[in-house]
Amino acid sequence: MNDLNQADIEKICNQLFDDFRGVLSWKWDNWVGSILSEFNTEAEKDIRAPLERSLPLFWDCTTIQTAPQCVQTLDKRLGELRPTQLLFTSPPSNDAFVFCAWWPWSSGMVISLRIAPFNKNLSKAEESALMEQLKVWAKI
Secondary structure (H helix, E strand, O other): OOHHHHHHHHHHHHHHHHHHOOOOOOEEEOOOOEEEEEEEHHHHHHHHHHHHHHOOEEEOOOOHHHOOHHHHHHHHHOOOOOOOOEEEEOOOEOOEEEEEEEEEOOOOOEEEEEEEEEEOOOOHHHHHHHHHHHHHHHOO
């Protein structure tokens, strides 16, 4: 990953985690290699506003086919969006971007957020290093 993309990803991630500090608790999620938080749907508006500032693009199951190919690749990797699920992203650049998977639970009471950078052109070693850096940015 070139330095410009790394700096952009770091800036976006730091802004997200700063916006949510004291509001959400984070943990590592091995399933998709991301930072995970879960919150009650009563806080939805308070969570969504800062999320949309940092990740202004979003798709649902009816619009994902209009997303850039790299975003569609991520969607497939995540198991494809279902009704009520959203995929927020920063503007993709050179197939790299930051995403947030917004997944309401079937109970309708809880929403899971999974945040991570995505770059389909990284080697396994580069991807591992980036995931370790993500943990540092999230302070977990």
